[in-house]
Amino acid sequence: MAVVTRADYFCGIWKTQLAEFLLWKVDYGVEFPVKLPLWAPQPFRINPLSPTAASVPIRPRRHESYHAPSWSWASVIGPVTFLRGRLDTSNKDQISHIRKDGALERVAKERISLLGVVEIECATDPLDPFGPPHHAYMIVNGQTVPVTWAHKEKSRMSKYTRSKNGGTLVYQPTFTTGSSASSAITLTAEFEPDLADEDLDVSIGDSLLLLYVIMEDATLVKVEDRFLSRREGTRLEGLVLVPDLTAGGKHDHTVRQTVYRRVGVFEATGHGWQEVATASTVVIV
Secondary structure: OOHHHHOOEEEEEEEHHHHHHHEEEHHHHHHHHOOOOOOOOOOOOOOOOOOOOOOEEOOOOOOOOOOOOOOOHHHEOOOOEEOOOOOOOOOOOOOOOOOOOOOOOOOOOEEEEEEEEEEEEEEOOOOOOOOOOEEEEEEEEEEEEEEEEEOOOOOOOOOOOOOOOOOEEEEEOOOOOOOOOOOOEEEEEEEEEEOOOHHHHOOOEEEEEEEEEEEEOOOOOOOEEEEEOOOOEEEEEEEEEEEOOOOOOOOOOHHHOOOEEEEEEEEEEOOOHHHHHHEEEEEEO
């Protein structure tokens, strides 16, 4: 695929339309055994007559040792799907299917990436450039907002409601002199984690960081370093991050910057999120 598309490849992610490919998510709806033909490779192939062939939900997990950066789908063992992202150059191409049925998904014209790539490092074996890296990181310019994981309930309108994991993230504006709790607007976002709740190292009540990746709106206006919209239907999608306390000192760029890792994705609607965002340079490992 790299030869055909002439696209740069970083730890399982294509740099072409990077923002869209970063929005992969774990597919908690897949059950095991997956219905694949007998010639499919292990561990996906299973004898249907086996006592262990009963259908049970697949529980995603992390690798026991370092295998890929958190922003890559390869960091998770389990089924994943892409909300966005493909390498097709025309409606006739079928180079990179993102839907399980192979159907072509058209890209909405009003979708815009909010990420500016500063640097991507994926140090692999020269003899295996598409294999697991020794280390990797990504530095991007984007918009961030601190939030709190408030509770488990999700909106019925969310694409993530089919999963029982995650819940609602809340941003509460900082009060200033003369302001009151009644005048402050609380913003909420839907959180879909990369692991089941019981396997996460974050929990309800913890502070997280949202990194905006894609905005969808037909009436975007750029003000200074941000894209703003007054439409209530504006939708934001992006990554949910937490500080990575084990990454300090591994690379020169970590000396003066907080390093983060991905723990999931989020979706939010409403124009209020753009007003509270802060322009940031984020390092993700």
